[in-house]
Amino acid sequence: MSVQELAEAVGVTPRAVRHWEAGTRAVGDRAFGRLLEVLRCGAQDLTGRDPGTESLADLRRDAGMSTEQAAAVLRRKRGTQDLHFSAEKIRDLERGRRVRGWVWGSPETLGRVVRMLAQVYRVPDRVVMDAWRRSRPDTPLPVLPARSIRQPSRESMAAWSALNDRQRTYLTCIFHQDQEAEEEQRHARSVGAEQRPAVEWRRMTLALSAPSDAVGYTRIQERLREAGVHDPGAGSSVAALERRGLIVVYRDRVYINGLGDMPRTRVEMTRHGRAVARTALGIPREAGPSAPLLSLWLWKIVVRVARAGTKGVDGSLAGRGPHYLAVGQSPDGRTPSRGFIVLRHPDGVTHGPYRWFLTDSGQRHITDHLDAYQTLYPSLDTEGVNDSSD
Incomplete structure (x- = not known):
């Protein structure tokens, strides 16, 4: 594409495209999502960001929205009147700051916000929950509202x-x-x-x-x-x-x-x-564990890597687990991984085989949900997994 063609497709001036290519100006929030569509690529292709490391701001930019646009869309959703969404509140969320308004202190309210962001940004709830914990590691954990039971479709x-x-x-x-x-x-x-x-x-x-x-x-x-x-x-x-x-x-x-x-x-x-x-x-489809919890299969992998601690796990970890869990991977080529494990050299080593280690997100996930996992999968021994960072 020529500069002119790209500018017209994205809806900006050719001068803006020249600035992007020269590295003298960053792509604006509103243009970023359109640029991904026009170039038919993922955000990591333009930013170098690995799937599984997204922040709340990254999800919004990937959706092609400014904070003003995101707030406007959220205000139009049903049941958001008490939240008084604004661009300032979106920015506070993304930067880990306290959001003004007494209702925002409730974990249940925060869970509603996570669900709404997932709908607006068109990603699964778990993706927003993971990004939330990366952006706001010191705030209360949101509690997602229970999903209503899906009724049989007329088509079926x-x-x-x-x-x-x-x-x-x-x-x-x-x-x-x-x-x-x-x-x-x-x-x-x-x-x-x-x-x-x-x-x-x-x-x-x-x-x-x-x-x-x-x-x-x-x-x-x-x-x-x-x-x-x-x-x-x-x-x-x-x-x-x-x-x-x-x-x-x-x-x-x-x-x-x-x-x-x-x-x-x-x-x-x-x-x-x-x-x-x-x-x-009359057989309901098994819902599986609620977001953001993992299936037993994936939870076993996280437990194994967590127990390995600073030694790590052999880099030849079998199966498709890394596609769902590892930084830089994706289970379907579109949705980012959870970003809970990473393949790298052990600390202090610059050559030799790579091994799997827990990321900060993975350790935080264990801390947040260990009690829930012990209740959900009581037969799996998880003793010591929350001490892997020591």
Whole structure:
């Protein structure tokens, strides 16, 4: 892009762009978010800031808002009259200063503010909570309001109503097998067993084109037979579910001793399919731990790194945990990591292997929530994890 093209796309003058490129003037808050959109990049590409280190001011700038704009949007939200949002209060929040107004001293009120900022900046609650603790480490911990229970969507209810009895039976049996596979993976993770990629265990064998007396029945076929479907195959019912976007069907061949290569049909539920099944069966989706708490899997990693103290943990930490926890990482390429661990040399060492260490944010998270974790995951030994900074 030329200077003129970039200036027009961002909504500034060419002179402003020249100042940015020369380093003689910083990008303003209002232009920063638009610049990210135009250049199709992340904030770290322009600032050098690693994901997982964001402050409240960083989140606002990433959203392309000045303090005046953020305050104006917040004032328009329902239920904010008692908070009297202003640009000055936004700046006080970001700089760790006391915010004027007696109501701002309540942890519950601060939790409401966190929830509103997350909505305005279009990031998850946990991202704002982490940035809040980096920006305001010495203020009371916000208490997030409980989320209301989500009601079944009309779309899911309509999709279930459109199925005939046989199609509903197939979807129900496939869903139950999907949930069983998911529970098996959770158990394997909890005992530290090797993890299989979801792309493998989510694809479940529905049928083998081979005599049942030679290969038996698959788990889904057994469920179908228990439900009264005694000729489970991969016919019109499965095709109908796939057309409606409830499952994905895969067909390949698998070698069976004594029979050779045999055709195989596998199925995988889509998110829409799970939502429809949960709606029909009255099964609420597991909410998991409330923000900003971690799942058991991620909490185990933090505990392990915390216990290692100044020795650190081997840099080859397996799995996707670092994508969710480590400075400079992101679980999905958009949302920043929690920033609780960092890969670096041990203190006083300038060469050799890197190791994982707890960050200040990670240690603060432990201090803030250790009691809650001990209640949530009582079987996990956390003795000594809050002394890792000693």
